[in-house]
Amino acid sequence: MAGIEYKRGRTFMGRIPYGEDVLDSLTGFVREKGIKKGRLQMIGAVQRAVVGFYDSRSGKYVDIVYDKSMEVLSLTGNISVKDGEPFVHAHVTLGDEQGRSFGGHLMGGTVVFAAEFIIEEFQGEDLERKHDQTTGLALWDI
């Protein structure tokens, strides 16, 4: 096990406008603010959602598409650096009209109905994602 100690930096609270792509908006925001490491959370609702399930056998994400309104019960994620740019990795739990929950790795194509986010920046050395041969994933290079 390995970890890096960070100090707290800036904290942002904000809203993503109706119709925007969740992952694109969060990524755009952290790049615009120059946030290279930190954590994020979001609640709200989406008009449609796309989440991924990582199939460890094929080494690929399988998309799961929900083409309907869903509550965002919880979206949690982190910010680090990949290919020299701030990169958002987020997982989302969605609720349907019967209170059932679904979720996965947040993918592009998840469209906001209403969304409130909190982003906390960390200060310290950059944390970079590099290709990991064992898993096939871009993991933190610690």
Ligand code: ZN
């Ligand atoms: Zn993931």
